[in-house]
Each structure stands twice: as structure tokens, then as C-alpha cells.
Amino acid sequence: MSRLLSRTIRPRTIGAAVAVAVAGLASGVGAPAQAASMAATSGATVSFTFDDGRANQLTNAVPALDAAGMKGTFFIISDALTWGSSYLTAAQVKALADDGQEVGNHTKTHADLTTLSASGVRTEFTKSQAKLTAAAGGVAPRTCAYPHGSANSTVESVAAEFFRGCRSTDGGTNKPSTDRYRLRTFYVHTSTSAAQIRAAVDKAAADKVWLILCYHGVGKINSSDDVSADTFAAHVKAVKASGVKVRTASQALG
Ligand SMILES: [Zn+2]
Numbered sequence: 001m002s003r004l005l006s007r008t009i010r011p012r013t014i015g016a017a018v019a020v021a022v023a024g025l026a027s028g029v030g031a032p033a034q035a036a037s038m039a040a041t042s043g044a045t046v047s048f049t050f051d052d053g054r055a056n057q058l059t060n061a062v063p064a065l066d067a068a069g070m071k072g073t074f075f076i077i078s079d080a081l082t083w084g085s086s087y088l089t090a091a092q093v094k095a096l097a098d099d100g101q102e103v104g105n106h107t108k109t110h111a112d113l114t115t116l117s118a119s120g121v122r123t124e125f126t127k128s129q130a131k132l133t134a135a136a137g138g139v140a141p142r143t144c145a146y147p148h149g150s151a152n153s154t155v156e157s158v159a160a161e162f163f164r165g166c167r168s169t170d171g172g173t174n175k176p177s178t179d180r181y182r183l184r185t186f187y188v189h190t191s192t193s194a195a196q197i198r199a200a201v202d203k204a205a206a207d208k209v210w211l212i213l214c215y216h217g218v219g220k221i222n223s224s225d226d227v228s229a230d231t232f233a234a235h236v237k238a239v240k241a242s243g244v245k246v247r248t249a250s251q252a253l254g
Pocket of ligand 1: 051052106110146147148
């Protein structure tokens with residue numbers, strides 16, 4: 001929680017970012033690349049995002065999204081491609097990409113990136129990008145989600161070398177002034193109701209902001225982060241009924 005607070009008070013203006021960039025040049029430190037504001041979110045947008053590359057996301061979430069004419073963003077751990085039947089294989093990631101879903105990056109090992117050096121973070125992204133690009137049939141992931149939602153300015157700067165934007169697990173919605181390397185989310189739990197999703201979407205519509213929903217497993221409930229297939233279908237229905245536009249994360253980032 002203290003991290004959330006410190007994030008809130010970080011300077012976000014272009015002027016401050018330029019000052020940081022100049023200071024970074026002077027000290028030889030890489031300049032943060034998050035100075036640019038988001039080009040997207042003119043009007044309300046909803047994104048469905050899925051973490052960890054669970055196999056049941058393909059079997060349960062994708063059909064529900066497709067039936068509603070929606071596409072989601074799936075943040076895959078590249079090492080998990082060989083973790084066994086609970087996780088998406090490379091062939092299943094290809095199926096996701098072929099279906100028009102966005103394949104995003106969730107690092108190689110799911111490490112807490114704040115415990116790594118800049119070069120360690122770079123290695124996580126370089127190796128996972130290679131694997132995921134190959135799995136997706138040549139399309140390089142354009143967005144990432146930080147494992148455990150954990151990032152700092154070093155992580156964000158390295159992420160900016162690879163991606164258009166990255167999602168944290170900090171709560172909230174996103175507007176043009178939001179740091180695109182610290183995107184906020186509505187973290188979905190087993191108990192999250194369709195009515196709660198609809199209320200969040202309606203609020204996003206009223207505020208003209210970008211709401212990013214964060215899911216984990218869709219089907220069998222193994223943790224409080226997982227939702228049943230029926231619950232997920234009800235969430236999709238609630239979003240559809242709102243009439244608010246659904247876009248993938250990279251589409252929303254423009
Ligand atoms: Zn994760």
C-alpha cells in the first residue's frame with residue numbers, strides 16, 4: 001500500500017518528465033520513457049486482461065469473448081509454455097493470436113522485477129519476447145503486465161524499451177495523463193459480481209476513462225483470483241449490455 005501512495009505523488013507532468021530526462025542524461029542513467037501521455041482513451045473503453053497464461057482462459061474465456069464480438073489481452077509467462085496442462089502451450093498461444101486475441105508479455109519467469117537489476121529486467125523481457133513472438137507466429141507482444149503488479153522506475157524504463165504500455169495491479173482507471181507504464185486495473189476476484197462489473201463500466205463511461213479488468217483462471221476455482229466460467233460469461237454480458245467499447249490493451253494505447 002505504501003508503494004501505491006508513493007506512486008500517487010510521483011510527478012506526472014511533461015515538464016517534470018523532461019527534467020527527469022535531462023537529469024538522467026547528466027547522470028548517465030537511462031531516461032524514463034513514460035513522458036508521453038496516452039494517445040488513446042478518448043471516450044470510455046473497457047479491456048479484458050488475463051494473467052499467467054492459464055489454459056482455461058483459452059477454453060472458457062475466449063469463446064465467451066468471441067460470442068460477444070470482443071477480444072482480450074493475454075499476458076503470458078514464456079517459461080509457463082512448458083509448465084504442463086494448466087498452462088497454455090506455444091500452440092495454444094498461436095491459437096489465441098490466430099483468433100485475434102492480443103498476446104502480451106508477463107516476463108520469462110514471473111519474477112518480482114523490482115528485485116532485479118536493469119539488465120536482469122532486460123533479460124526477462126528479451127528472452128520472453130523471443131519465445132512469445134515465435135509462439136504467436138511472428139507477432140511481438142506490444143504490452144506487458146508486471147508479475148505481482150510489481151514495478152519501480154527502473155523496471156518501467158526498461159519496459160518502455162519493449163512495450164507501448166504495461167499494466168500494474170494498482171487499483172483504478174486510466175486517462176490520458178496516466179503513466180502508460182503503470183496502468184491501473186480493476187482486479188477481479190472469485191466473488192466479483194456482474195453487477196459490480198457493470199457499475200465499474202458505467203462509472204468509466206461517465207468519467208470517459210479506460211477500465212482494465214484483470215482476470216486469472218477462468219473455470220476451476222483454485223484461488224480467490226479465479227472466476228467460474230459462468231461468472232465470466234455474466235461479466236461479459238454485463239459489459240456488452242453497457243454498450244461501452246471493448247478494445248485490447250494495445251488498441252486502447254493507440
Ligand atoms: Zn502473474
